[in-house]
Amino acid sequence: MLLNKTSNIAFKVSCLLLFIVAQKINAQKSESIPLEVFDSIKASFHQKPNLNFGIDSRSSFIGSTWSDILGAKFGVVFGKKFETGISGHLLNEEDSPVYKTYPVLTSANKIVDLQAQLQLFYMAPYAEYIFYNGKYWKLSVPVQLGFGESNFYYTYDFVQKVNNLHLVILCEPIFSAEYKFNAWFSLVGEVGLRFMLLNNPSVPQSMNSPTFSIGISLTYSQFIKRTFPDSKLAAWLNKI
DSSP: OHHHHHHHHHHHHHHHHHHHHHHHHHHHHGGGHHHHHHHHHHHHTTSOEEEEEEEEEEEEEETTEEEEEEEEEEEEEETTTEEEEEEEEEEOTTTSOOEEEEEEEOTTSOEEEEEEEEEEEEEEEEEEEEEEEOSSEEEEEEEEEEEEEEEEEEEETTEEEEEEEEEEEEEEEEEEEEEESSSSEEEEEEEEEEEEEEOOTTOOSOOOEEEEEEEEEEOHHHHHHHHSTTSHHHHHHHHO
16 A cells, blocks of 8 residues: 555656656746747758667556566667667566465366466657757656567476566656766666556556666767777767
């Protein structure tokens, strides 16, 4: 009960935080912002792109259970203003146990109850607008739309059984703050929301949740060009 209340409070606080950030951005130049954002994104596509790779562990709730989502992303940054790419996410089952009981008929014709564990995986194309990009700090608003599956699985007599496999679709708006140590390595903190547009009906716990993460971002194209400037790969990266 306490964790469930904590989840609801954190969800409302995250909603409020994202709302305040949006209002602050909109208050800067009122109605001119949408046009300026569009123009800056459009102009960024005429600048030289950079490849970006990042990994993170995103904390959230599934029902009242504290759950970790492992993630990795690969994207292209245009003009330090706009990034797009794809990310992959996987529920960390060891740190995020969510179970459901299934009756199983044994070889001795007896019914036993087995605990099946929740699995979740999804891929998410994303777009990220970078509204501030200074020497050390970068502030941005990524939004991603995830498509994947969830199910409950158990192992019995060395055989794995997948139950209630179902499509899931989710949307995750995020506020991201990044501290840049150098041109290719950064520490990133994010707070966002997970909205389930289509959930697995066999999962009774709510999957809507605030999300929190701290991770690293590696712009490996810059890393390769600066560390191995005479390599063929660096020469190819300088051409694209």
